[in-house]
Amino acid sequence: KQFVFIHPFIDGNGRVSRLLMNTTLIQDGYMLAIIPPILRQDYINFLELAHRDDxxxxxxxxxxxxxxxxxxxxLLHIPFPDLT
Known part of the structure; x- marks a missing residue:
């Protein structure tokens, strides 16, 4: 979050911040967080809200x-358990 707030580069800050986020997720044993184009604006809105509340x-x-x-x-034809 802090990386994207400071905008250290002229271009590519969002891509680099998502790369860092996904690297951290993987290192901590989680799956990637793929953000499809249709949810990009939601991602930006939640990121902006994170200034006040994470x-x-x-x-x-x-x-x-x-x-x-x-x-x-x-995609791998592996059944996903219903967690609800």
Whole structure:
């Protein structure tokens, strides 16, 4: 979050910040958080809200990790357990 707030580069800050985020997720044993183009504006909105409150952004990323895992398992024909 802090990386993207300081905008250290002229271009590519969002891409680099998502790369860093996904690297951290993987290092901590989680799945990637793929943010499809249709959710890009939601990602930006939650990121902007994170200046005041991290929780909505964290929840958004957690949901993306969950949905990414479901999609990868679907593509690999692995049944995904119903967690509800």
């Amino acid at each position: 929780r909505p952004f964290i929840d958004f990323i957690a949901e993306r990790v969950y949905e990414t895992q479901k999609e990868i398992m679907r």
